[in-house]
Each structure stands twice: as structure tokens, then as C-alpha cells.
Amino acid sequence: MPIHEKSLIRPENLHTHENLEIDGVDVSGDWSTFIQTRVISDYDEDMEDEVAALPGGEYIHRCWQCGSCTNSCTVNALDAEFNPRYWIYLTRLGMRDELLRDKDLIWQCVSCNKCTYACPRDVNPEGVMKALAHWLELKGHTPTSPSTHFDTEFSEQVFATGKIEEGRVIRGFFARTKQPLMQDWLVEMAKRVIRHLPVTMMMRMGLAGLLRPRTSGWGKARDAINEYVAEQNAKHAEALKLGADGGHGAANE
Numbered sequence: 001m002p003i004h005e006k007s008l009i010r011p012e013n014l015h016t017h018e019n020l021e022i023d024g025v026d027v028s029g030d031w032s033t034f035i036q037t038r039v040i041s042d043y044d045e046d047m048e049d050e051v052a053a054l055p056g057g058e059y060i061h062r063c064w065q066c067g068s069c070t071n072s073c074t075v076n077a078l079d080a081e082f083n084p085r086y087w088i089y090l091t092r093l094g095m096r097d098e099l100l101r102d103k104d105l106i107w108q109c110v111s112c113n114k115c116t117y118a119c120p121r122d123v124n125p126e127g128v129m130k131a132l133a134h135w136l137e138l139k140g141h142t143p144t145s146p147s148t149h150f151d152t153e154f155s156e157q158v159f160a161t162g163k164i165e166e167g168r169v170i171r172g173f174f175a176r177t178k179q180p181l182m183q184d185w186l187v188e189m190a191k192r193v194i195r196h197l198p199v200t201m202m203m204r205m206g207l208a209g210l211l212r213p214r215t216s217g218w219g220k221a222r223d224a225i226n227e228y229v230a231e232q233n234a235k236h237a238e239a240l241k242l243g244a245d246g247g248h249g250a251a252n253e
């Protein structure tokens, strides 16, 4: 099977009568195997439009299923189940239940963009993977992923001050993902950084951690950004027909 192929027929969709006789003919067992039928209500007709309404998903309709994205994909090389072409196919057809079977794989995209460079139709498959992961979260099919937690923490700091302070981002990320702050790898990294950083730089970093500096005159930019983000969130909530909490609920902790 070529790397981008994927069978839609799964063992649970096959049904066999152990004992069946039709017009006097015994068709028990394999002779009576049939594939479960699909009916129109099995399809989610809004799914493609919903994913297209999210950032990165805008050009999903251009996909012609060539498979170049999957063939070039970094994660697919490690796990053949990671298949952007297949998920775009499912989304465009509205095959939600099939897509949900892979909901714990989709967020594993590492945003390397190899697929985007390989795509002959400018679909921006990396963006579609982001939009799909976002869609799964907003619809409550998956909990908030670590990458969304990181994006949220990072963005909120930029919106608030116009600056980033790495230590604060890491602390905020760990708090959101309920991880302990003292982790062996982090302690080791901090030790190595300290060993090689000039004293003045360390003092400046320490002060930045304490004082939380702001970009001067940031107030107007902050208000404009917050207004834009609120508009976008409302637009996405409307496109995905989400409730008042904007979809942040069901599967989230």
C-alpha cells in the first residue's frame, strides 16, 4: 500500500452472519460478510466549513488528494498512522467519526512545514493540522493540548506587556499544565545557562522576572490586540456554533 493510502474499511465495519440461509442456500460465515452501510446523517456537512473558518484551515477546499503532504511529513516517517492527506479527505467529506478515531494523533504535528512546501495546491496543510487540532479542542473532543496552553500563556504575556520574559512563560506553562516547576532537565538547563551567562545579563534577567517590564506606550496596542482577539474568538464561536464559553469546556480539565 503506498504511503498515502488508507483504507476506510475497518474490522468493526464488517459484519458476518454466523448462521444464515437465503432461498435454501447456506451463506453462513464469510459468504454473508457485508460492509456496514453509510447513511446521509452519518456525515457532518458543516465540518469542512468549520475547519476552514479557523486560522490555517482557509484553503482546505483546494486539496486534490495527491498525498505529497503525507509523503513528505516528518511525523509520518515515524508513525504511518499520522496522515494529513487522509484527515483532509475525512474533513472534506464530513466523516467526523472516522476523524475522531485519530483525535489523539492530530495534535502531534510538529509544524515543520515540509508538507506546506510540498503541496502543489497551496492548501497549507500545516495550517490545516493546526485548525483541525483547534477544532477538536473547541468542539470538546479533546482536552486543551500542551501546545495550546503554551500559545495561550505566551500570547497573554505579549498582550499584557508587549514583552516576553522566558522564565515567566515557563512558569505559567507549567502551572497551566499542572507540572512541577523543579524538573531535572530544567534544573540542569538552568545550571548550564548560569555557568555561561555574563553576570550583568543574569542580573537583568532576574530584574525582568521581578519587575515585569512593559513596552512603553503599549496601552493602545494592547487594547487594539485584545479587541481583535475578542472579535476573532466570537467569529470562530459563531462559525462552530459554540455556546457562551466559546467551546472551552466539555473535554477540558
Ligand code: SF4
Residues within 6 Å of the ligand: 069, 072, 073, 074, 075, 076, 084, 108, 109, 110, 111, 112, 113, 114, 115, 116, 125, 126, 129
Ligand atoms: S507540518 Fe506537521 S503535517 Fe506538515 S510535514 Fe510537518 S509534521 Fe507533518
Ligand code: SF4
Residues within 6 Å of the ligand: 062, 063, 064, 065, 066, 067, 068, 069, 070, 084, 085, 088, 115, 118, 119, 120, 121, 122, 123, 124, 125
Ligand atoms: S499535498 Fe496538498 S493537495 Fe496534496 S494531498 Fe496534501 S494538502 Fe492535498
